[in-house]
Amino acid sequence: MTHHPLNRTDTTLPKIAIIGGGLTGLFTATLLERAFSQGNDKDLIPSITIFEKSRSVGRLATRYRTDSQTGKNWQWAFGAQFFTAKTASFQHFIAPWLESGLLQPWCAQVVNLTPANDSIESSDIQSKEQWNITQARYISTPKMTSWGRELADELxxxxxxxxxxVAPLAQYDGSITEKADKKTELFDDTGASLGYFDWVICTAPNGQAAELMADSNFAAQSRITEPQMQACYTLMLGWSDIAVLPKALSKDVQPEWDVAYLIDSILDRIFIEHQKPAHDDLLPSVTIHASNHWSEQHVDDDIETVQAQLLRAAQQALNWDEANAPSQIDSHRWRYAATVVNDSADKEAPSILVDEPHQWIVSGDWCAQGNIESCYQMAQQTVEAIYNLRKII
Known part of the structure; x- marks a missing residue:
């Protein structure tokens, strides 16, 4: 009989490892703590360890620079710009942070922008929509990283x-297939042991997840690489003062806008950071995402070459000259940024990948729609799988 460490007759605290400290990992840890702090399981709250390869948590990335003269910041949300909450469950989950003001709805004015080209002298800007409370887009304030840090602090x-x-699960253990009913020992990339765990949850992007689970006899290995993921380049621009902004970004332009969808460009969207809620004290800051298709085609190109191409495209879109050129320029490459969603009727419902005998789970937003609400939904499924698989006597 397969041993489940969450058996209520087991007096030891179950140990759970989560690989990846992005939002899926943070949501999973949060929901696990909540699930086992209720009812008859409050004495068996798992001991959870999140292993994160970087120095911070959360997919909601923020980059900023401080101006030495004014002491003010340029700030760019260079990862996810916003998120939606379409399900009642996720709306309920985010409610406390909406009440505290850490999360806020962003009612942006959205336009379609066709950059200047051989046919038109300056960019053509046309109203598209205004985001509203009914189908709200939310941001984290004062930075997009603030929510992830708050989630981490509350654990x-x-x-x-x-x-x-974390090293690939099979790398240091040739007999791993014989240990289906025992705890899993994890190692770091130097070969040092990270400890033994009853459950291992991998929340890395699927390319990295496939490498971590390779040769481990993970039951659903072939399904990890089924979803296709595309890259995204981000360009970050800053100006020293509102007065030197190019006309396309000024308050004089009609229609006024906060978000632009690009037409006929290698760029996809432009976001004006200093016009977001609770961002009034920022220096003029603009974040630009290249299209996923173009980014994927150039994912292995030299980053400086890519930045120069993005900058040329941005200049076509925003129409600056030497006097209005940005004083701050930076870029970032996301190798795994967007999930290609298959809307075919025969597609299976989004789900995590579970190996019950090993007690391993592969999860992540890429298992579903590739957005932040998907992080929450996959975390929910993970907690349900672990909680329901415990043996109830």
Whole structure:
């Protein structure tokens, strides 16, 4: 009989490892703590460890620079710009942070923008829509990283180990297939043991997840690479003062806008950061996402070459000259940014991948729609799988 460490007759605290400290990992840890703090399981709240290869948590990435003269910041949300909450469950989950003001709805004015080209002298800007409370887009304030850090700080039974790369599960254990009913020992990339765990949950992007689970006899290995993921380049621009902004970004332009969808460009969207809620004290900051298709085609190109191409496209869109050129320029490459969603009728419902005998789970937003609400939905499924698989006597 397969042994489940969450058996209520087991007096030891179940140990759970989560690989990846993005939002899927943070949501999973949060929901696990909540699930096992209720009812008859409150004495068996799992001991959870999150292993994160970087120095911070959360997919809601923020980059900023401080101006030495004014002491003010340029700030760019260079990862996810916003998220939606379409299900009642996720709306209920985010409610406390909406009440505190850490999360806020962003009622942006949205336009379609066709950059200047051989046919038109300056960019053509046409109203598209205004985001509203009914189908709200939410941001985290004062930075997009603030929510992830708040989630991490509120965890009570979870340890987060930063700058820790977990090695592929089979790398240091040739007999792993014989240990289906025992705990899993994880190692870092130097070969040092990270400890034994009853459950291992991998929340990395699917390309990395496939590498982590390779040769481990993971039951659903072939399904990890089924979803296609595309890259995204982000360009970050800053100006020293509102007065030197190019006309396309000024308040004088009609229609006024906060978000632009690009037409006939390698760029996809432009976001004006300093016009977002609770961002009034920022220096003029603009974040630009290249199209996923173009980014994927150039994913292995030299980053400086890519930045130069993005900058030329941005200049065509925003029409600056030497006097209105940005004083701050930066870029970032996301190798795994967007999930290609298959809307075919025969597609299976989005779901995590579970190997019950090993007690391993592969999860992530890429298992579903590739957005932040998907992070929450996959975290829900993970907690249900672990909680329901415990043996009830």
């Amino acid at each position: 009570q039974h979870t340890t987060i180990k930063f700058k820790t790369r």
